[in-house]
Amino acid sequence: MKIQKGSLLALYAALELGQEPERQLSTADIAAKYGVSAHHLAKVMRHLVRSGLIQAVRGVGGGYRFAGNPRRTTLLEVIQLFEPMESTVELAGTAGAAATPVIAELRSIAGEIDELTRAVLDTITLRTLLNAIERRAKASAPSPPRTGRARQRRPA
């Protein structure tokens, strides 16, 4: 699976805003935090507003706020706003008789793959993803220096 740039930017924004749904952030805030182009992100943000996932807050200190429920919005719902997730098995032009059963079988296999893809992407909510990211960050953080007391605790 190759996640396109638009989907990735949308996920950065959705995760950032979904983390604290009450919080407002500007495109510039999010772009700076993730080191991405504010121009490209602005386009993605407009698309997310049109889809109802986030809302634009007007006025002083305006920006964007999460509009849905991050505990129920799934990865698939965000990604498929930017790219189709279904496999396509076809060749331009008309297929010969021998090709028909090959294509049919390959479509059936692609269907299996798509069903698994959906079972993964449509069951991971933004909250679940945020929790996993937090766990990963914690696991890779350097462990705090051991205290003298901890060092004394040795198996008898």
Next chain:
Amino acid sequence: MSARGAFPISIRNAGAADLDTVVRLDRETTGIEKRAYWQEAFARHVAPPHNGRLFLVAEKDGAAVGFIVAEIRAWEFGSPPCGWVFALNVARGLREHGIASVLYDQLCARLRAAGIDTIRTMVAVTNKVNLSFFRSMGMTSGPYIELEKRIE
């Protein structure tokens, strides 16, 4: 959204008196009454000796409102011992209040105490709610894949 801690929930081992509730909760979810199946499950998991079999019940105001059933399975297709969850259910009107999370956490604690460090389950690929629940508990696809075929 789960309103966690909205009411107190306690977790205990299932007892023979829970059979009717379990049969009812399962019927309400699946639409099929499987009394004989559950009687057998109770004989294996509720009556001692348990031999690595766990049947936990969640109670609210003294009434059973959910359950989780698991067993320790060892060396199936070369897999070291793991905790295998084969049933989980919460009363319809009480879902999304964190009850299954409490049942799951308790189950993990019991498995850990028994020296088990991996938990597995099998969920219908189209069952979004069950899959979302296990995902939210941090579970991911495992190293096995289920395969099947109609026997001709």
